[in-house]
Amino acid sequence: MERACFQIGCVLIQAGWSENDAGYGxxxxxxxxxxxxxxDDLHREPCAVQSCADQPSIGVLPALATFEAWYxxxxxxxxxxxxxxxxxxxxxxxxx
Numbered sequence: 001m002e003r004a005c006f007q008i009g010c011v012l013i014q015a016g017w018s019e020n021d022a023g024y025g026x027x028x029x030x031x032x033x034x035x036x037x038x039x040d041d042l043h044r045e046p047c048a049v050q051s052c053a054d055q056p057s058i059g060v061l062p063a064l065a066t067f068e069a070w071y072x073x074x075x076x077x078x079x080x081x082x083x084x085x086x087x088x089x090x091x092x093x094x095x096x
Contacts, residue, residue, distance in 0.1 A: 007035065008030070008032055011031065012027065016080060033067070034064050034067050041059075046059070
């Protein structure tokens with residue numbers, strides 16, 4: 001559990017959060033629920049049927065969507081996207 005808290009803290013730091021920010025504990029707790037589902041999904045018993053072995057558990061995607069909707073409603077913005085842009089993706093030189 002301590003490792004999960006550390007990992008969540010690292011994600012939140014990358015997303016621009018600080019432990020001193022108002023709402024940090026709330027975000028950490030709610031993101032922790034999603035992280036627990038992901039952990040359980042990754043460490044579940046292997047599926048006997050190959051078609052389901054590569055599928056996330058039913059709970060992960062809805063939990064992530066719920067977290068993102070809550071975050072947007074609570075803070076008025078989307079949870080920061082941490083994935084780098086593709087080097088081939090179009091990026092305008094002028095931001096209007």
